[in-house]
Amino acid sequence: MSLALRDLRSKSLLPGTSACPGCPENMAMRMVGMALGNDVVMVVVAGCSSVIQGIGPKNAYGYPVLNIAFAAGSAAASGMWRALRQRNKDTTVVVWAGDGGTADIGFASLSGAAERNENFIYLCVDNEAYMNSGGQRSGSTPHGAVTSTTPEGKKENKKELLFLMLDHHIPYVATASVGYPHDLIDKLRRAKNIEGFRYIQVLTPDPYGWLFDPSRTAEVAKLAVQTCYWPLIEVSHDKVTVSNESLHCLKKETRRPLRDFTSLQGRYKRLSEQDFQELEKYVDYLWDRISKLMD
Amino acid sequence: MRKIISGNEAVALAVKLARVGVVGIYPITPQTTIIEELAEMKLRGEVSADVVRVESEHSAMGVTLGAAVSGVRAFTATSSQGLLYMHEMVWWAAGSRAPLVMVVATRAVGAPWNIWNENTDFMSERDSGWIMAFASSPQEALDLTIQAFRVSEDPRVFLPMMVGMDGFVLSHTKTNVYIPSQEDVDEFLPPRRQPYVIDPETQESMGNIFQPFDYMKLRHSIHESIESSQDVIREIGREYEKLNPLSDYKTLNVEYKLEDADYAVVTMGAWSLDAMEAVDRLRQEGVNVGLYRVRYIRPWATDEIMRALGDKKGVIVFDRATSLGRGGPLYLEMKATIDSPVKGVVTGLGGVSIGKKDFYHVISKSIEEFRFKSFREVEWYYPGEVKEVELGTPRSSI
Ligand code: SF4
Numbered sequence: 001m002s003l004a005l006r007d008l009r010s011k012s013l014l015p016g017t018s019a020c021p022g023c024p025e026n027m028a029m030r031m032v033g034m035a036l037g038n039d040v041v042m043v044v045v046a047g048c049s050s051v052i053q054g055i056g057p058k059n060a061y062g063y064p065v066l067n068i069a070f071a072a073g074s075a076a077a078s079g080m081w082r083a084l085r086q087r088n089k090d091t092t093v094v095v096w097a098g099d100g101g102t103a104d105i106g107f108a109s110l111s112g113a114a115e116r117n118e119n120f121i122y123l124c125v126d127n128e129a130y131m132n133s134g135g136q137r138s139g140s141t142p143h144g145a146v147t148s149t150t151p152e153g154k155k156e157n158k159k160e161l162l163f164l165m166l167d168h169h170i171p172y173v174a175t176a177s178v179g180y181p182h183d184l185i186d187k188l189r190r191a192k193n194i195e196g197f198r199y200i201q202v203l204t205p206d207p208y209g210w211l212f213d214p215s216r217t218a219e220v221a222k223l224a225v226q227t228c229y230w231p232l233i234e235v236s237h238d239k240v241t242v243s244n245e246s247l248h249c250l251k252k253e254t255r256r257p258l259r260d261f262t263s264l265q266g267r268y269k270r271l272s273e274q275d276f277q278e279l280e281k282y283v284d285y286l287w288d289r290i291s292k293l294m295d
Numbered sequence: 296m297r298k299i300i301s302g303n304e305a306v307a308l309a310v311k312l313a314r315v316g317v318v319g320i321y322p323i324t325p326q327t328t329i330i331e332e333l334a335e336m337k338l339r340g341e342v343s344a345d346v347v348r349v350e351s352e353h354s355a356m357g358v359t360l361g362a363a364v365s366g367v368r369a370f371t372a373t374s375s376q377g378l379l380y381m382h383e384m385v386w387w388a389a390g391s392r393a394p395l396v397m398v399v400a401t402r403a404v405g406a407p408w409n410i411w412n413e414n415t416d417f418m419s420e421r422d423s424g425w426i427m428a429f430a431s432s433p434q435e436a437l438d439l440t441i442q443a444f445r446v447s448e449d450p451r452v453f454l455p456m457m458v459g460m461d462g463f464v465l466s467h468t469k470t471n472v473y474i475p476s477q478e479d480v481d482e483f484l485p486p487r488r489q490p491y492v493i494d495p496e497t498q499e500s501m502g503n504i505f506q507p508f509d510y511m512k513l514r515h516s517i518h519e520s521i522e523s524s525q526d527v528i529r530e531i532g533r534e535y536e537k538l539n540p541l542s543d544y545k546t547l548n549v550e551y552k553l554e555d556a557d558y559a560v561v562t563m564g565a566w567s568l569d570a571m572e573a574v575d576r577l578r579q580e581g582v583n584v585g586l587y588r589v590r591y592i593r594p595w596a597t598d599e600i601m602r603a604l605g606d607k608k609g610v611i612v613f614d615r616a617t618s619l620g621r622g623g624p625l626y627l628e629m630k631a632t633i634d635s636p637v638k639g640v641v642t643g644l645g646g647v648s649i650g651k652k653d654f655y656h657v658i659s660k661s662i663e664e665f666r667f668k669s670f671r672e673v674e675w676y677y678p679g680e681v682k683e684v685e686l687g688t689p690r691s692s693i
Contacts, residue, residue: 033371038495039495040495041493041494041495043361050504052503053500053503053504054503054504055503055504055505055506056500056502056503056504056505056509057505057509057615059500059503061500063495063500064493064495064497064498064499064500065493065500065501065502066361066364066391066500066501066502067386067501068357068360068361068385068387068502069384069387071353071383072353072354072356072357072360072383072387073357074354074357075349075354075355075356075357075358075360075361076357076360076361077354077361078347078349078354078357078358078361079317079319079347079358079360079361079363079369080357080361080362080364080365080366080493081319082316082317082345082347082358082362082367083316083361083362083363083365083366083367083369084365084366084494085345086316086317086345087365087366087367089494089496090497091494091495106353108350108353108354109349109350109351109353109354109357111350112349112350112351112354113354115350116347116348118348122326130340147607184617192424203416227354247320250618274303
C-alpha cells in the first residue's frame with residue numbers, strides 16, 4: 001500500500017516537545033497519530049515520554065494522557081477501556097511504554113492484562129535500555145552493549161518479548177521499526193480494528209544510548225532490519241506474516257552483514273570477536289524460531 | 296431491611312448499592328470474601344459492574360484508578376501485604392485526585408507470616424493523601440462505604456477514600472445489619488462527579504512533570520482539601536441519617552460518657568465496644584472516665600478532639616498498630632493535638648486477643664499512674680500470663 005505521509009495530519013504530537021534532537025520516540029509518536037486518528041486516549045508509564053510531553057499543566061501530546069507509575073500501565077488501561085465502554089465510547093486505548101517498563105518492571109501487569117485479553121493496544125518503544133535515567137541496561141538490552149550499568153558490555157542476551165507475548169495467545173502481536181513508517185502505520189491500523197489485546201514492539205534506536213549521530217536515527221533503524229537484527233513480523237490470529245523488508249532474513253545467505261549495524265554504534269565499542277559471534281547466534285536463533293512459526 | 300451478615304458481606308452490599316462501574320479484585324485474607332461476594336453478585340446479575348480479576352494488588356489499584364479517571368465509580372479492597380504492595384498506587388491515586396473507594400480489612404504485616412488482626416497496614420497509609428475512616432461494626436462498614444463514594448466525589452474533596460475494618464473481628468463476624476433501600480441510596484449518591492475525565496472529548500491529561508513550585512502547590516491543595524473535608528463529612532453524615540435513622544454520623548468521631556469525665560480512653564475500631572464496657576464498670580465503681588472513638592484518621596478532627604479531650608487529667612490511647620520506635624500512631628496523633636497528659640498503650644498486635652478485662656485492668660492502672668504523675672509514655676501490654684517481654688529476635692535453634 002502506498003501512503004503519502006505528509007497528508008496524514010494528526011494532533012498526536014504538538015510542536016514544542018522536550019525530546020532530544022533525533023529522538024526515535026517522537027518519530028514513533030507521530031506515526032501513531034497518523035495511524036490511529038484522534039479518537040485515542042493514552043496511558044504513558046515512566047520513561048522518556050513522561051518528559052517529552054513537557055511541563056504540566058501543559059502537554060505537548062495532543063492525545064489525552066494518563067501518566068502513571070512504572071509498573072501500572074497495563075492495569076490502568078484495563079480500567080480505562082472498561083470505563084469508556086460503560087460510557088458507550090468507542091475509543092482506542094493505547095499504552096505507551098519503554099522496554100524497561102515492558103520487559104522488566106511492567107511485565108507482570110502486561111502479562112496479566114494480555115492473559116485477560118484486555119481490549120487495548122500495548123505499544124512498547126524499545127530503545128534497549130533505561131534511556132530516561134541515563135541509559136542503564138534493561139532486560140531488553142542486547143548482548144555486548146555497553147550501558148551505564150554494564151560498562152564492561154552486557155553479558156546476557158536480549159529478553160525476547162515477541163515470543164513471550166505470542167505465548168499469551170493474544171489476537172495480535174507485531175514488531176516494527178521507526179525506520180519503516182509505512183509498515184508501522186499499516187500495523188497500527190490493522191491493530192486498531194482488532195478486538196482484544198494487541199501488542200506492538202517498535203524498535204526506537206536512541207542516538208544518546210546507542211551512541212550514533214542524532215541525524216542517523218532512521219538509518220540505524222533501517223540497518224537493524226536490513227541486517228536482520230530486528231524482524232518486521234506480524235502474527236494476527238495465528239497468521240504469521242513477515243514484512244517484505246524482512247523476507248531476506250529467512251535465509252542466512254541473504255542477510256546483510258551484522259557489522260553494518262553494530263559498527264555505527266558506540267555502545268558496541270567493547271564488542272569482542274566472541275561477543276560478536278554471540279550476537280550473530282542471537283540473530284540465527286531469532287530467525288530459526290520465526291521460520292518455525294511460519295511452518 | 297435487616298440481615299445477619301458479616302462485615303465483608305456488608306461492604307459488598309454497599310458496593311452494589313452504590314452502583315459501582317468497575318471493581319479491580321485480587322485475593323488476600325481476610326478481605327477475600329468481599330471480592331468473592333462481588334463475583335457471585337455479578338454471576339447472579341445483581342451488579343452490572345465490570346469485575347476485573349487482576350494479577351496483583353498493584354494492578355488492582357491500577358485498574359481502579361484507570362476506571363475512575365475515565366469516568367466511572369470504581370472500587371477495590373485489600374489487606375496487609377496487599378496494601379503494602381499497592382502502596383505506590385495508593386499515592387498515585389491521591390496525587391491524581393481520583394475519586395474512588397477502597398476497603399481495607401486489616402491484618403498484621405510480615406515477616407513473619409501472620410494473618411490475624413492488627414491495624415498497622417491501614418495506619419501506614421495515613422500520609423498518602425486519602426480520606427480515611429475506620430469502622431467499629433459491620434453496620435458502620437456498610438454505612439461508611441456508601442458515604443465514602445459521596446465524600447470522595449464531592450467537589451470540595453475530590454480525593455480517594457479508604458474505609459478500614461478489623462480483619463476477622465468484623466470482616467468475618469455476622470451481626471444484625473440494617474441495609475438501606477436502593478431508592479434511598481440512589482437519592483443519596485448523585486451521578487458521578489470528578490475533577491477531570493480522561494477521554495477524547497475532554498482532552499485532558501494528567502500526571503506529567505510539574506515544576507517544584509507547582510508540584511508543591513498541588514500537595515498543598517490536597518492538604519487543604521483534607522482539612523476542609525471535615526465539614527463536608529459532617530454534612531454528608533447528617534444526610535445519611537435519612538437512609539439509616541438509627542445511625543449517628545453528625546460528628547467525625549464518637550464520644551461516650553465523656554462530658555463530665557476526668558479521664559478518657561481513646562480507641563479505634565471493633566474493640567471500642569469492649570473498652571466501653573470497661574468504662575461502664577469503672578463508672579459503677581465511681582471512676583470518672585469516658586471514651587473517645589476515633590472514626591476518622593484523615594481528616595484529623597483537631598477541633599472535635601480538643602473540645603472533647605483538651606481538659607482531661609489523663610488520656611489513655613490504645614493502638615492496635617505500631618510506628619515502631621515511637622509507640623502507636625494514634626498515640627502520636629493525640630499527643631500532637633492536646634496538652635493533657637497522654638499515655639500510649641500498644642497491644643492486640645498480630646491477633647493478640649484483648650477483652651474487656653484487659654481494658655479494665657489497663658485503664659484503672661493507668662488512671663492510678665496519672666494520679667501519681669508517674670505514667671510511662673508508651674506501654675506494650677500483653678494480656679494474661681505473658682508479662683515479660685523477651686528482647687531480641689526469637690528463632691528456632693538448629
Ligand atoms: S534519550 Fe532517546 S528516547 Fe529519550 S528523549 Fe532522548 S532521544 Fe528520545
